[in-house]
Amino acid sequence: MLRCVDDHCYDSRIHFSFDRVRGVTVLRKSAVEASMTAIAPEKSGSRAVADVRPPSMVERMTLILDAFDGPPTRLSLEEVAKRTNLPRSTAHRILDQLAKLDWLEHTSLGYGVGRRALGLGGGDNGHGQVRQAAAEHLHELHLRTGMVIHLAVLDGPDEVILDKLGGRFATALPSRVGGRIPAHQTPAGRAMLAFLDPEIVDGLLSDRLDNPVTARGWTLATLHQDLNRIRQRHGLSIDRTSDHPRWFAAAAVAVRGHDGQLASVSACPETGNSTLERAVPLLVEVGRRISRAL
Numbered sequence: 001m002l003r004c005v006d007d008h009c010y011d012s013r014i015h016f017s018f019d020r021v022r023g024v025t026v027l028r029k030s031a032v033e034a035s036m037t038a039i040a041p042e043k044s045g046s047r048a049v050a051d052v053r054p055p056s057m058v059e060r061m062t063l064i065l066d067a068f069d070g071p072p073t074r075l076s077l078e079e080v081a082k083r084t085n086l087p088r089s090t091a092h093r094i095l096d097q098l099a100k101l102d103w104l105e106h107t108s109l110g111y112g113v114g115r116r117a118l119g120l121g122g123g124d125n126g127h128g129q130v131r132q133a134a135a136e137h138l139h140e141l142h143l144r145t146g147m148v149i150h151l152a153v154l155d156g157p158d159e160v161i162l163d164k165l166g167g168r169f170a171t172a173l174p175s176r177v178g179g180r181i182p183a184h185q186t187p188a189g190r191a192m193l194a195f196l197d198p199e200i201v202d203g204l205l206s207d208r209l210d211n212p213v214t215a216r217g218w219t220l221a222t223l224h225q226d227l228n229r230i231r232q233r234h235g236l237s238i239d240r241t242s243d244h245p246r247w248f249a250a251a252a253v254a255v256r257g258h259d260g261q262l263a264s265v266s267a268c269p270e271t272g273n274s275t276l277e278r279a280v281p282l283l284v285e286v287g288r289r290i291s292r293a294l
Contacts, residue, residue: 057094060086064094065103074110074135102128107135127153130263131162133293134255137286138165138265145279147267148173150250152188154262155180157204159189162263169270173248182208184218187239188252188266193223194230194237195254195262201227236284238276251276253287255294265290 055063067075067083075083081091095111098104105114105128112135114128134151142149148166152159158180164170175181183189184205193201201224208214209223230237235254252266267283269275 060084060090060094061098064091064098068104068111068113074107074112074139076110080111105132107132109135109139127162130255130261130294134163134263134265134290137289137293138163141265141267141279141282141286142166144282145267145269145275147269147275147279150175150188150264150266150268152192152264152266154183154189154192154264157183157208159183159186159192159264166268173268175248182214182216184209184223185216186248186252186266187237187250188264190223190226190239191230191235191237191252191254191264191266192262194227194235195256198224198227235287236280238280240276249276251280251283253283255287255290263290 063084063086064080067080077088077092077095080086080095081088084091086094095104095106099106099111099114102114105112112131130153131151138149138151141147142165146167148164148170150161150165151163152161154160159182161175161177161179161181164175164177166173181189183193193204196204202220205223206220209218209220226237237252237254239251240249248268250266250268252264255263255265265283265287267276267279269279
């Protein structure tokens with residue numbers, strides 16, 4: 001005979017209770033009987049016996065981290081609380097703890113993914129520091145130009161995208177956060193390559209440029225000509241539709257951190273190239289601000 005008292009039901013063989021966690025009913029049994037076959041919950045009238053308990057601290061932390069869609073995401077406290085269905089005070093307390101431990105970062109633009117989450121324990125090669133220094137300036141540049149803005153770093157012969165900001169047009173561009181692009185193919189990549197000695201550029205790219213498939217129309221000679229022009233423009237790289245074999249038209253400036261790490265900021269217009277000239281002074285100023293922040 002099955003007997004129920006409050007939230008617990010007993011018979012001669014099985015002891016179990018029911019928890020409702022985030023709308024899912026879970027049968028919990030004692031450790032001794034854990035291998036026995038679970039039985040369906042008894043109902044009192046039309047209402048199931050339930051023990052409503054809040055999620056654990058680990059579950060709440062996971063809810064908050066899952067609220068961030070990716071590295072570019074910036075959320076306010078209110079947005080985090082809404083996405084997680086947690087009380088505002090609870091969300092604020094956990095956000096503060098996660099930020100102190102570098103799982104999240106907190107800037108004037110809100111909360112974002114931190115260096116621990118990006119770098120599996122902090123091994124992100126300083127990328128988190130670059131993103132933090134650039135975040136506010138990238139948003140300002142996007143708002144003032146309406147263009148798609150990229151933040152990237154140089155990793156060997158590749159450009160690695162750290163952030164991408166933009167409206168609907170951003171989805172039409174073949175770039176993504178975390179993606180790698182051969183550095184010689186983009187104005188942002190060439191802006192960073194221009195900071196390197198020619199011998200280093202040759203070592204990084206000679207194999208790629210000897211292969212017509214990976215060269216995509218570039219040779220070492222044409223690449224060095226373009227890098228010289230970028231140096232003469234103090235690190236500004238502009239790629240218009242008809243200028244070069246290209247990835248997409250954009251203007252870019254290089255940024256160098258105190259540790260020598262190379263990064264770049266680029267702006268890509270939705271239509272036409274005349275708007276690139278309008279963005280250049282703003283782009284150069286943003287590059288200077290990020291350099292100072294680093």
